[in-house]
Amino acid sequence: MTVQIAGVASTPYGNHPDSSTRELFTDAALEALEDASLSVDDIEELYAGNFIGDLTDDQAHVGAMLADYLGARQAASMRTESACASASSAARSGAQAIAAGDADVALVGGVEMMHTSGLAEVTDALANAADNEYENEAGLTFPGIYALMAQVYMDEFDATNEDLAAVTVKNYDNGISNPIAQRQEETDVESVLESPPVATPLRLQDCCPITDGASAAVLVSEAYANEHGLETEVSVVGSGQSSDSIALQDRPDLARTRAAERAAEQAYERAEISAEDVDVVELHDCFTIAEILAIESLGFFERGEGARGAVEGETAVDGRIPVNTSGGLLAKGHPVGATGVGQLVEITKQLEGRHPNQVDDPTIGLTHTVGGSGASCVVTVLRAGGA
Amino acid sequence: MTVQIAGVASTPYGNHPDSSTRELFTDAALEALEDASLSVDDIEELYAGNFIGDLTDDQAHVGAMLADYLGARQAASMRTESACASASSAARSGAQAIAAGDADVALVGGVEMMHTSGLAEVTDALANAADNEYENEAGLTFPGIYALMAQVYMDEFDATNEDLAAVTVKNYDNGISNPIAQRQEETDVESVLESPPVATPLRLQDCCPITDGASAAVLVSEAYANEHGLETEVSVVGSGQSSDSIALQDRPDLARTRAAERAAEQAYERAEISAEDVDVVELHDCFTIAEILAIESLGFFERGEGARGAVEGETAVDGRIPVNTSGGLLAKGHPVGATGVGQLVEITKQLEGRHPNQVDDPTIGLTHTVGGSGASCVVTVLRAGGA
Structure with missing residues (x-):
């Protein structure tokens, strides 16, 4: 049903x-x-x-x-x-x-x-999403965790700080038109690279607020x-959810989110679609690197190719596969317990043709939400057309 | 299905x-x-x-x-x-x-x-189940909340401390035969009444561990x-779940658990049974008064009559409606996040005929689990007979 x-x-x-x-x-x-x-x-x-x-x-x-x-x-x-x-x-x-x-x-x-x-208390609370015994106690917080993932990705695929920054530039730009977005400001690659360092290679504008x-x-x-x-x-036509090791140390490849791959596969199968059928996406860009990993896990880009998504405009509102037309977590904001449904709100508005950054006549929309550093992932496929 | x-x-x-x-x-x-x-x-x-x-x-x-x-x-x-x-x-x-x-x-x-x-930290953590702004900040902890409910019930229906104590005596007695039960000790009404006061009228043996x-x-x-x-x-043949005000102050009658009444009605309807069809029950006796309120909400006793359930042996293993043959939360224990499935474990064993306190050939079993002081309640009906 x-x-x-x-x-x-x-x-x-x-x-x-x-x-x-x-x-x-x-x-x-x-x-x-x-x-x-x-x-x-x-x-x-x-x-x-x-x-x-x-x-x-x-x-x-x-x-x-x-x-x-x-x-x-x-x-x-x-x-x-x-x-x-x-x-x-x-x-x-x-x-x-x-x-x-x-x-x-x-x-x-x-x-x-x-x-x-x-801020310290919130950072501490958020760290409860990681493995307390093996990560938090060792001093890792979430910016540190995603910085490790970014380091491995950049090393493996020769991606650059500029590639990461392009994600921020796109999502900030989308956020400006979204009345609910927390950050209503333009930025450019240079400003991202000059924003305060948080955990190398991530700078403040690589992180959601x-x-x-x-x-x-x-x-x-x-x-x-x-x-x-x-x-x-x-209509909700299919969803997938999967898990992965909660601690980074148990993952064979830090530049890959397996729970997202499995969740996407399941969601596509249930919705009877493939990645090519998706017209608009809201995904979990808690850090810039997360968007790059996500567009690969979801099958929109080959592995190692996600870094060019924002750089070449492919994930722009008018691009091949528009990603985070809301501004995403980076600009719209990330009230953690609300974010997944916040993404559904945006995709619903896209499919109803009433989004502030409306893409051209979309039929299939998708949301992708990550728990922790990827130990949980939920992918939901929506289709224009109601009862 | x-x-x-x-x-x-x-x-x-x-x-x-x-x-x-x-x-x-x-x-x-x-x-x-x-x-x-x-x-x-x-x-x-x-x-x-x-x-x-x-x-x-x-x-x-x-x-x-x-x-x-x-x-x-x-x-x-x-x-x-x-x-x-x-x-x-x-x-x-x-x-x-x-x-x-x-x-x-x-x-x-x-x-x-x-x-x-x-103990202080756990008591504090458990209080998060109540309304922080209106109850915890005013100094209420869970023993205090249930003590208020007990006071109102006792006043309204002339119930006694001995009526409450009879619940403990029965459940401790059941716990002795259950190998997983935390408390493996007999007690009697006098010992309950002489156990240390926690929150009047509740004494230590009125409270789960x-x-x-x-x-x-x-x-x-x-x-x-x-x-x-x-x-x-x-087989799981029906479940019901409902809500109520999280704070006691918003309930018209503290001696009544409305969420449980609604959850039971829904579960019975979905399972196509009535209260009379139930053969064995595991319910949420976090305090003795909670068992009395529960057997009324579930329709096994009229309002005000629940206090005689344990006193007259009606809720004993060989009684009219056996309640908490496992020892219940009072004797088996109450690992809060596990309790509801712990109840399903016990009822499943009863319906499979392999319970340490086996009742005579039960067909329908029921679990009743309460969140907080009754702002959540889940009722699940199981039936002997598989695929």
Whole structure:
């Protein structure tokens, strides 16, 4: 059974000092429900991604808290956690609940408040996505982990700092037109290379920012959409999810994300498409190197060729395979527990023809969300055309 | 489509100073796979409950970590979190993944290591299941929350401390025969009433212990069981999950758990049974009052009558409706992120006729798992009879 996307919304991504976790999520959820022409009472299942709330806000049990504050106490509620892919797991579970026949309406989303704590505390909390015993205790944080991956990639394929910087330039440029994007600024290769060093070879503009934000999507069964006359325009036609070693040390090749390769293969098979059929992509560019690895794992570029994607304009809005037309994590921002559904929001808008960086008449869209340094990956394929 | 339980296992519940989270879970998972006559390579989805690992072990992203250590990197993996009902949410999501047609084999389970930190730190971590802004900050911890619920119940229905104590006496008695139970000791009403006060009216023996433990179950589709000649003997025939206000202050009646009532109604409807059809129950007796509220919410006793369940032997192994023949959370223990699947393990063994406190030829079994003070509840109905 095909699952339909009836409504989507993201709050502005950025800094929300006057909001709380429950308030910010409720803003996104109510806007998505309005977009779907449905009400809170219609929600049967609620799946929410949240990653660091227990560390920064002393608050777990977030699924129930969000259902409660939203007024959807009747719903089954739970929090899903796959590190930075938490919201994509929420969406996948919501779609499965519908496909299983347990529900007709599922609200899926995520929220993260990352400015309630200091930078050191947030960095420490994010490190919980890595292997604590083997990585964190040894002093690795996420910029360090991705820097190692970048070093290996650059060495193996003769890629340059300029190749990485081209990803930032493209995504910042896309972010300027996106009203919810956290970073609304142009940059150029030189500015990226001159931005402060974080972990060699990564500089500040190679890294996504710390972000508060929430995103939500209303998923419905095809039967429900037809019965209630909902004008859905986008279907979830396939998803894949896979795992990998949580610690880098156990991977045979640091310049390759195997979970993403497997998730993509599974998603393509279920959607009955191949990489060539994809028209627009939102993927997990937490660091510039991550976008390059992702476009290779997803099959848009051969291994070692991803570095030329942004440089040669192939991943631009008007390129062969437009990637992160939203600005991506680098410019739109990365509220970790919300990011996966935030990507679905952007792709839905693309397939509905109402995106601020609209690509030309797309039929197939894809999201790619990574947990940690690639120990989790979720790939979701959407198709224009509703119930 | 009916989902089958092919294999189950729990580690001993108690104190595991020589184990880590990943080791303990792997012990349970490998035993469950052996019980199912399946291997690690057969796992397509892995859902694991874990509640306080990010606080006590600086480790989130637990789904991927467990899939990795178990050797199931090919699987979709995620952590589910509904506070103390986290593992039941894992089981429900695993069953939905199968029913949705996304997988034939799902490993569901949970793990919690609660002795790696001091008692104060664990109490603090558990409080994250309540409403931080409105309860924790006001000084409420879980014994206090359930003490409030007990006070209201006792006042409303003239229940006594002795009624509460009878629950402990029964469950401790059941725990003695269960090799995995943490508490292997007899008690009597007088000893419960003389045990140290925790939060009036609850005494130490009204409260479940702090527990390390892991549980796992292998779920398979009916088609897969048939195709692979698996001798499954138990089917998941219905589940329900619902929510309630996370803070007590927003509930009209503290002596009533509405999420449990709704979850039970949904589970009964989906399983096409009524409360009278249930032969054996594992339910969430984190405190004695919780068992009394649960047997009312599940429809085994009228409101206000639950207090006589244990007193009059109706909930004994040979009673009208045997409850917590495993010893329950009070005696078996409560590794929070594992508990829901631990209950499924016990009910599966009952329906297969191999439980240490075997009831007479049961056909229908039920599990009831509560998150927090009742803001989440999952009810699952199992039936003897496999593929």
